[in-house]
Amino acid sequence: MIRLAPFALIGLMAAPVQAFDLTNMTEDERQIFRDEVRQYLMDNPQVIMDAVAVLEERNAANQENADLRMVEDNSDAIFNDGYSWVGGNPEGDVTVVEFLDYRCGYCRKAYEEVMELVEDDQNIRFIVKEFPILGQASLDSSRFAVATKLAAGDDAYEAMHDALMAYKGPTDTQALSRLADGLGLDSAAIVAKLDDEAVDGAIRSTHELAQTLQINGTPTFVFGDQMIRGYVPLKAMEQIVSEQRDG
Template sequence: MTNKKTLTALLTAFALSSPAAALDLNAMSDEERALFGAEVRSFLMENPQVIMEAVQALEDRQADAQAQADFELVSDNKEAIFDDGFSFVGGNPDGDITIVEFMDYRCGYCKRAFGEVEKLLESDGNIRFIVKEFPILGEQSVLASRFVIAAKQVEGMQAYKSLHDALMSYNGDITLAALRRLSSTFELDTDAIEARMNDDTVTQEISQTRALAQQLRITGTPTFVVHDEMLRGYLPYDQMRAILEEKRDL
């Protein structure tokens, strides 16, 4: 534990149990400060768990503050999150609850989450699922997103879904040749898709999602939005299921 974190925890512990004036070290004489320091050191040596308790209390407060901030961000950006007019909508479009995922095709945790989300959609026929293309892991990520968005624009949502699922299970380098091969397996109009990749409409979709992610302070993938809550990072099936049921009870 760093000295800074230890000091923060210590001050937090005393703030929870002492008047504010008791922490005004500047109001103490040198002798009083030395005595106070010795007493604090002695207490902590005898009760080291206090530091961990104070750190935990501080982390809990920070988590609560982050959750409240996320709630407000989701509320302020509802339309862009849940109804942007261009993102893929799968599962049950008329479902009673919506899961939104910001993802990247080169993100290992996104690939891991893919199976969990698919399991949720298969086991629960009342989930609306939205995919936000958020390529942040380099040129291969951008290439993949451009290709699948172009496929959606040229061939429709089913073509997007086929390529999306294939890429979430794909572990090689993402090149144009690889994307063309995937497209061919689904008998898509690969030439038309490639011709659309650098169109302004594709660029605009990616730019709008990036702007939304910045507004929501999303810096990593996967990030999920469920009802009024942001879930930052991978979550296993059971945990996601529990969160869905909790939100449905609101």
């Protein structure tokens, strides 16, 4: 096989664009060039890893910029939809939003840390977006939680939300009614609200918002203007909140 000497390859690559036009190469020249490039990559595989790392950094930066724009463009629906539960400090200087599914393992893992963040900080406005995506049990749980809010208010919703984050039993109406009774809630009033259009309307609107924001997994967080897809440990959440305050 004919091979170009390294200095010849460097010269070829440094030549004017028209001299390096692959369309003007003969088939033999093109094959020689391919062989040289392949051999260079085989001899220097770290070049490939470096290129992949650069690509991943660019993709991450592009996604972050796109997320910033999407949050800005949909801020009212994210932060002031009028139906999602608002906890923590309603007047807090940083708003944290979580899209969650009660049957999501990572949502359950994040739950205690999110609660610790909100309780320790005391200046976070926390919003829960009911986003059931893992099947009928998820949908049953979210519908019952929303119905609880409609029937009995924010405090009752918070109690039901907390219970559902740990609950692993069946999610038929009878089973969830027993769960509500155990919390001292009026299960009959909650069940009566399950047929209210506002229940399915709230969940449907959240799904539509998630689609607009290109969210397809849980948990997904919005910290101020920053969207984070996936589980975030407590220390990282604290850092993000601090950065949001610093502007």
